[in-house]
Amino acid sequence: MHIYIQQKLQEAVRQTFPDASLTNVVVRPCPDPRFGDYQSNAIMGIAKERKLNPRQAATDVLAHLDVTDCCETPEIAGAGFLNFRVKPEALARAIAAPLEGAPLFFQPVAKPRTIVIDFSSPNVAKPMHIGHIRSTALGDALARLNRKLGHRVITDNHIGDWGTQFGLLTVGWKSQLDRASLETDALGEMERLYKSVTAAADADPGVREAARQELVKLQSGDPTNLEIWGRMIDLSQVQFDEIYGRLGVQFDHTLGESFYNPELKRVVQELVGKGIARESQGAVCVFSEGVLNPKEDPFLVQKDGEWSPNPALIQKADGAANYATTDLATLEYRWNTWQPDDVIYVTDGRQQLHFRQLFNAWQRWHPELREGMQLHHVWFGSITGDDGKPYKTRSGETVKLAGVLDEAQERAFAVASSKNPDLPEAQRREIARVVGVGAVKYADLSPNRQSDYVFSWDKMLSLQGNTAPYLQYAYARIRSVFRKAGAEAGLNPGLIQLRHADELGLAKRLVRFGLSMEAAASEHRPNYLCLYLYELAGDFARFYESCPVLKSEGAERNTRLVLCELTGRVLKEGLNLLGIEVLEQM
């Protein structure tokens, strides 16, 4: 709907001001329904460039604009806003379309892009913790969203399966492995080994030296150490898969850091050969090339009023590469393998400097791909407790993700049991699973990703406010209507008459679904979609209070059933794009 108006408006602007750029001529929903349904403020900008009276310019554009087939006569308001009011008949046609096979209020993109999304990235031998949920939920939602819009999406779990921690782990594995607890909880046991040996190494330099030697043996291909390392990866992956199974998250590829080991030496050589990196204090580092404004340059930092080097290490003094090197090799592999238009990294905000350096170094390494492969660091804030500090258990441990999901389901089960004690237990368990996991994910997706947010069970599982259970409840109510309506619920797309204010309000919200999808995808912010779904659920609740469905008859009943059906479809699809399931009953 807004796209149609926008195209018409662009055409009118082109006729009135042939030299004007049309990229800013956009149509947006009105912030306040009193102004209308859609607005454009583009004329004000165009008038300003030409030093014209904006209201006069708007009048001139309107003379070339004919949208009588879908809108009332557009109005000029305020400083030069154009306001559009949609005709109910046009709205009825718009909402009939998905019932006849059209996409659900969105348009697939005209030019699909190839998008690699790198997210989740747990570390081998460490249980996934609460911090992983945000990357996982965000990355999965972005993948689903972009796929739905028609892009070619490739998801890659860049797990941490290589690095110095394996020296310590191997010492622990060889000296104090508890095979029984390895059977029951492999990640827990490996975590215990790691902590135990770390403590021992702090107290005894001999242990640290032993760890260093085990690492060297692993890196030089010692069969025993390689086997232990492989076991640790396999055991970890089993537990990762269990969590991903619960979360409903799938990856196209799981290419861990070790996958790139064979390339690292060559990457370092190439960077040195091209003068991008050089030796410094025994290590090999990337320094500034000095072309950027110092403030923008990720390899410069101000010290005592002077700009000083802030290099990125790509090879340590001991000859080993590190994560910057791996990330460069990874980019090279991704380009060679998929030729992506975009690569999206979903990590916490603490890695901003690393990615600025990585992107800069990559562009110097492969300047020819500067435009061809766009790199995005989609970062997010941390999850905190009531005190504003990172969320920890009472004893100060990091909170394990499996435990969070367990508790969410337990709490949801208690609620389901108290609200619906007559349902069989198996069904209440299933409700608890869908509600619990959905609540945890939604709590991560609905705030602006860049802000820290306070973890709260009560808030995420509440049936009020912007939560997953509230949206799932709205869906369940809709399904209940159709259970009651039974076989008489045949929907007639040709018999839609929108009259009641809450019918119109709901219909207008429905047709904006695509707008929220596009905003969420283009800004990598699923919270735009969350907000839309919450507002949709609110509009539906209002409609549902004021417009009886099953007690009405004829065209009115058909119209209201259509609105219920489409609201249900959008809620289900929208939640699905967020990786959240819905229930027929809850």
Place this chain on the structure above:
RNA sequence: GCAUUCGUAGCUCAACUGGAUAGAGCUUCUGACUUCGGAUCAGAAGGUUACAGGUUCAAAUCCUGUCGAAUGCACCA
């Protein structure tokens, strides 16, 4: 010290990236035919968008400064 990101109602968060009178939920108060699922809805109260300047027809949003917070700054990722 420098950099990044922030500072919005008592609390937790929004605000479609420069648009019109800054919105929700929680909390408090008042209402809604024994209810198409009341796990809901309607209404009231609550704001100098940290502070001070500036740019603009228009600023929570952009620029400058001050105060405060989180995070990061060479061999962990």
